Amino acid sequence: MNTDELIQKLTESIKVTSHIDTELFTKYNVKRGLRNEDHSGVLVGLTTIGDVVGYERQEGAALKAIPGKLIYRGIDVEEIATSIDQEKRFGFEETVFLLLAGYLPSPDELKTFNTLISEQRSIEELSKFSILQLQGHDIMNILARSVMIMYTFDDNADDISPENLMKQAVSLIAKFPTIIAYAYHSMRHNYHGQTLAIRHPKDNLSIAENFLYMLKGQDHYTELDARVLDMALVLHAEHGGGNNSTFTIRVTSSSGTDTYSSVAAAIGSLKGPLHGGANLQVMDMFNHLKGAIHNWSDEQEIKSYLLKILKKEVYNRKGLIYGIGHAVYTISDPRAVILRDMARDLAHEKGRDQEFEFLELLEKLAIETFMEFKGLNVNKQVCANVDFYSGFVYEMIGLPREVFTPIFAMARIAGWMAHRIEELNFESKRIIRPAYKNVSDRKQYLPLNKR
Numbered sequence: 001m002n003t004d005e006l007i008q009k010l011t012e013s014i015k016v017t018s019h020i021d022t023e024l025f026t027k028y029n030v031k032r033g034l035r036n037e038d039h040s041g042v043l044v045g046l047t048t049i050g051d052v053v054g055y056e057r058q059e060g061a062a063l064k065a066i067p068g069k070l071i072y073r074g075i076d077v078e079e080i081a082t083s084i085d086q087e088k089r090f091g092f093e094e095t096v097f098l099l100l101a102g103y104l105p106s107p108d109e110l111k112t113f114n115t116l117i118s119e120q121r122s123i124e125e126l127s128k129f130s131i132l133q134l135q136g137h138d139i140m141n142i143l144a145r146s147v148m149i150m151y152t153f154d155d156n157a158d159d160i161s162p163e164n165l166m167k168q169a170v171s172l173i174a175k176f177p178t179i180i181a182y183a184y185h186s187m188r189h190n191y192h193g194q195t196l197a198i199r200h201p202k203d204n205l206s207i208a209e210n211f212l213y214m215l216k217g218q219d220h221y222t223e224l225d226a227r228v229l230d231m232a233l234v235l236h237a238e239h240g241g242g243n244n245s246t247f248t249i250r251v252t253s254s255s256g257t258d259t260y261s262s263v264a265a266a267i268g269s270l271k272g273p274l275h276g277g278a279n280l281q282v283m284d285m286f287n288h289l290k291g292a293i294h295n296w297s298d299e300q301e302i303k304s305y306l307l308k309i310l311k312k313e314v315y316n317r318k319g320l321i322y323g324i325g326h327a328v329y330t331i332s333d334p335r336a337v338i339l340r341d342m343a344r345d346l347a348h349e350k351g352r353d354q355e356f357e358f359l360e361l362l363e364k365l366a367i368e369t370f371m372e373f374k375g376l377n378v379n380k381q382v383c384a385n386v387d388f389y390s391g392f393v394y395e396m397i398g399l400p401r402e403v404f405t406p407i408f409a410m411a412r413i414a415g416w417m418a419h420r421i422e423e424l425n426f427e428s429k430r431i432i433r434p435a436y437k438n439v440s441d442r443k444q445y446l447p448l449n450k451r
């Protein structure tokens, strides 16, 4: 047997080794995906950071779907969004402070915090050149590797004392935009023959402005672009302990591992197309649908195509409509509602109303088609999630698709670090170690000469 044949044989074994009867989950009362029958999540922890609300639990009755709410440290994110919008100021730094400290900063605290972030943006020369040398097209992957490089250059990398954790949190939050901008330019230079532009971060700019500056250069972004990005960062900063990447940070932190290993793991989780990577998938799907649908306002044509997607007959044959559905939200994801309004206004300004109307119609028809397709098999209402409009918004402010998911990480690093700090510091902490029931048959060991 040659090695290719062996790989083939090993691959075929997956059908057998990975087969587990679905009814066994019911038999042993195993909650698939840590989810209850009614789709609500199995309670695995307590937190004081984010609260994600999509339904009400009524005594002795089924869950009641309600419009989604997202709360950061007790404060409704919609209130934060409204306030920064009305006051025409940047809100991500304040949000980060709120998530890390548990309260809103005073003007003086915010000013000092902005200075602290500014001071921490630069990457030491050695790490910078190591990052620039990293090969690869995927910036999420480069970001994860860059974070591991930071471990090498941190003299206190393994110190998990509260003070050091807070210092590492601020440093990572400040450096993520720099790393992402460098990684993007390096990728562009290496693979697309473009000029290698390595800008020093600028003081006195908000995180959103500095990222746009580092990515696009002076005079290549507007005040509105920066405000839109800032709002997106505020909306993506935190989402409770149960989302896949934050749970990853909590699981890895509970083993006592270092910050960089834990954050790299979370980046890997967020990249997944069912999680943060969906913002890219939505745009790919949208671009496909723009070509595949002849009449962008023909509801019948659109619905029959979406049905084919769900039946795995067209597009990538995965059967998923990206940007639709959520583990917690039912009637609405509050972030998608805000991003949809932003997308509408921006599309108007950029002369892309027709595309926006098509995307908005897709949202409505995807939900209808999904409910009709699933019929009685799904006892849950679905809605557009945060990823449905974000890519379109980023595209309109001139951001390249390669940074869509990294922007999510640039915001979520705040929530991740708040959860890591909580996981390592609450009194009743314990290593996260659930159980798996083994459902295989016992077999006798056969000596090599008898096989």
Ligand SMILES: CC(=O)SCCNC(=O)CCNC(=O)[C@H](O)C(C)(C)COP(=O)(O)OP(=O)(O)OC[C@H]1O[C@@H](n2cnc3c(N)ncnc32)[C@H](O)[C@@H]1OP(=O)(O)O
Pocket: 039, 273, 274, 275, 276, 278, 310, 319, 320, 321, 322, 323, 324, 325, 326, 327, 378, 380, 382, 385, 386, 387
């Ligand atoms: C930042 C974020 O992570 S937001 C989520 C981003 N991800 C996406 O947009 C990808 C598309 N959406 C999905 O895959 C899902 O809705 C998820 C992963 C977000 C949530 O999945 P689940 O927790 O399984 O959702 P839920 O319990 O509501 O699923 C009910 C059923 O509908 C299916 N379903 C849910 N959403 C979709 C969708 N968009 N397209 C097709 N089928 C879907 C599920 O696979 C599940 O099918 P099953 O009963 O045959 O197993």
Ligand SMILES: O=C([O-])CC(=O)C(=O)O
Pocket: 052, 238, 239, 242, 243, 244, 275, 327, 328, 385, 386
């Ligand atoms: O909560 C989830 O499962 C996914 C999500 O929306 C997020 O992490 O922002």
